[in-house]
Amino acid sequence: MKAAVLNQVGDTKLELREDVTTADVGPQEIRIRVKATGVCHSDLSAMDGTLPALAPGIIGHEGAGEVVEVGGLVTTLTPGDHVVLTFVAPCDDCVNCHRGQPHLCAVNAIAAFSSPRFRVGETAVFGYAGLGTFAEELVVPASAAVKIDDDVPFEIAALVACGVMxxxxxxxxxxxxxxxxxxxxxxxxxxxxxxxxxxxxxxxxxxxxxxxxxxxxxxxxxxxxxxxxxxxxxxxxxxxxxxxxxxxxxxxxxxxxxxxxxxxxxxxxxxxxxxxxxxxxxxxxxxxxxxxxxxxxxxxxxxYGGANVQRDYQRLLQLWRTGRLDLEGMISKRITLDEINDGLDALRGPGGLIRQIVTFS
Missing domain, CATH: 3.40.50.720 (NAD(P)-binding Rossmann-like Domain)
Known part of the structure; x- marks a missing residue:
């Protein structure tokens, strides 16, 4: 599949590769076909070293897509479900999850720095923040995805995944x-x-x-x-x-x-x-x-806005449905993955871009 690869922290350009594969789906994991992802300033921060990221790796952390495969122990999602992704996947069993602060759960965040999610050719590579949405598919813990209604446009759902939340x-x-x-x-x-x-x-x-x-x-x-x-x-x-x-x-x-x-x-x-x-x-x-x-x-x-994603994603989408939260107006430009470097360059400039959305066919 195609993905945008950060070869070294400090690089200002991503390399578009077509020899990228995902990790196998584990018992509590799912495979997502990415349909839309936002180009967020945190992606630039990962590239320049402001935020921690491993390289080589796949950047991108604000996405939505469709479930195409589920692990044998996954009961909450099925193939065909539409989902919003989260880069802070709760484990539901640590002290932070139990005290009602799942956005501070570190279990899957730590795993993101020890478990490669992709391969580029023969090289194992990581997904930024445990995701890597600048790729056509990715494998994540089932708790990293929140099911949404099928009539929610993927590009709208992607906005909820990071910036709006x-x-x-x-x-x-x-x-x-x-x-x-x-x-x-x-x-x-x-x-x-x-x-x-x-x-x-x-x-x-x-x-x-x-x-x-x-x-x-x-x-x-x-x-x-x-x-x-x-x-x-x-x-x-x-x-x-x-x-x-x-x-x-x-x-x-x-x-x-x-x-x-x-x-x-x-x-x-x-x-x-x-x-x-x-x-x-x-x-x-x-x-x-x-x-x-x-x-x-x-x-x-x-x-991450103190998010409880199971509660808050749906809450934000309900506000959007009733016209009280303007998400369409936040999309300044739609681009393809092939144009990702142009999108990042625009984000580095002083202009008034709000969110560029990469849409996948």
């Missing part, structure tokens, strides 16, 4: 924004737009979008932002809207020290700062001991 989940699961709140969102890419949509769903009265790219401001307003500004204009908006007191919730969707610090500085005393962006392991953010004590702010991380 991460952004909306950060609002409704992690921060639990309440109606009437003021919400600051720094970074207006695909995940940032999803945070904005989540804030709108939660009933936020003010949603302030911050991005240095002016083209993204109108996009942010179209999805629910009440105000939009560049980083240089944020201080003036804080003064105008909050009397320099700051906002109830501040979401950093970039993941670099400067933007995390800005989120902190622009949250009110007693407010909540949520770090959604995936930063580098060596990127350090500095706070004084006194300000942590004195300002009484809550600083939290939000990994």
């Amino acid at each position: 991460t952004g909306v989940g950060a609002v409704i699961n992690t921060a639990r924004v309440e109606p009437g709140a003021s919400v600051l969102v720094i970074g207006c890419g695909g995940v940032g737009i999803s945070v904005i949509q989540g804030a709108r769903l939660a009933g936020a009265a003010q949603i302030i979008a911050v991005d240095p790219v002016l083209d993204k401001h109108e996009t942010a307003k179209r999805f629910g932002a009440t105000h939009a500004t560049t980083p240089d204009g944020l201080a003036a908006l804080n003064a105008e809207l909050a009397g320099n007191m700051g906002f109830d919730y501040a979401f950093d969707v970039v993941g670099i020290p400067a933007t995390i610090r800005s989120a902190w500085d622009n949250a009110r005393r007693g407010g909540t700062v949520v770090v959604v962006g995936a930063g580098r392991a060596d990127a350090m953010v500095e706070f004084s001991a006194q300000e942590l004590f004195l300002h009484d702010k809550r600083l939290v991380g939000s990994f």
Whole structure:
């Protein structure tokens, strides 16, 4: 089959190969024929080493497809089922799963770094984050797939698999924004737009979008932002809207020290700062001991939007069905796997792309 291979971490291009095969299907695993996958900034982060990934490997972690084979012990899925994939497959038996935090389950995440999912020629290779959706087929644990109705378009389902779940989940699961709140969102890419949509769903009265790219401001307003500004204009908006007191919730969707610090500085005393962006392991953010004590702010991380995928995927799709969550509008471009490198190059630029979707025949 065809797949896009990362040969070395640090490469800026993926190699399209047609001699790729999957691992055999184990007793608790399934084979998926990928129908659509999003091109996410985390894929770039895997390629450049910001996020951990093994090479050679197959990149891609935001996908949907059709089950074509199931292992002998799988009872929840059958061939022909349509599914959304998750890169955090719960084991349902560890301490994190039992305490109601399946998104923090590490069992299958660790296995992703020890169990190759593919072969390229004669070389065993790994799937990024346990998946590898830049391939026509893949083999995953059955718990990495959530069944959806057959009438949900695969490209819509693929969006739910990462970007939308991460952004909306950060609002409704992690921060639990309440109606009437003021919400600051720094970074207006695909995940940032999803945070904005989540804030709108939660009933936020003010949603302030911050991005240095002016083209993204109108996009942010179209999805629910009440105000939009560049980083240089944020201080003036804080003064105008909050009397320099700051906002109830501040979401950093970039993941670099400067933007995390800005989120902190622009949250009110007693407010909540949520770090959604995936930063580098060596990127350090500095706070004084006194300000942590004195300002009484809550600083939290939000990994994968605190997702319970069996619950939340269906919840997001129901919001889409009722017109309250705009997923069609988040698809900026449809491309083929042969065009994947062009799609990644566009994502590296400063433009207003939200999500490019790779569709498979």
